[in-house]
Amino acid sequence: MPVVTVLPENLAVEVEPGESLAQAAWRQGYHWPTTCWGEMECTVCAATVVAGEHAAEPATAEEEAAIAGRMPHFLRKPGTRLACRLRVLDDGLVVEKPGVRAPQ
Numbered sequence: 001m002p003v004v005t006v007l008p009e010n011l012a013v014e015v016e017p018g019e020s021l022a023q024a025a026w027r028q029g030y031h032w033p034t035t036c037w038g039e040m041e042c043t044v045c046a047a048t049v050v051a052g053e054h055a056a057e058p059a060t061a062e063e064e065a066a067i068a069g070r071m072p073h074f075l076r077k078p079g080t081r082l083a084c085r086l087r088v089l090d091d092g093l094v095v096e097k098p099g100v101r102a103p104q
């Protein structure tokens, strides 16, 4: 099962096949910021890929359109992904997402 490193807290989130990074985090009790819970409407879940991009499935056109259309321009940067759509293929993916907290 792939493990994603989430900075800056250096958390290790296991992701099962077929689920997104945010879904995996929520399932395991992590706090991962959202207001739409995976409906691709809020973009609050967005994270930045900082290493290991090869371990992630590429963004779909639908995800790219949501980022371009719903996310404030000043928050978008290279490597921005919606964690609720980010599927993981292998170990090695590192993302930055302030506000993620480990299960209590």
Ligand code: FES
Pocket: 022, 033, 034, 035, 036, 037, 038, 039, 040, 041, 042, 043, 044, 045, 046, 082, 083, 084, 085
């Ligand atoms: S959880 Fe709202 S867009 Fe991803």
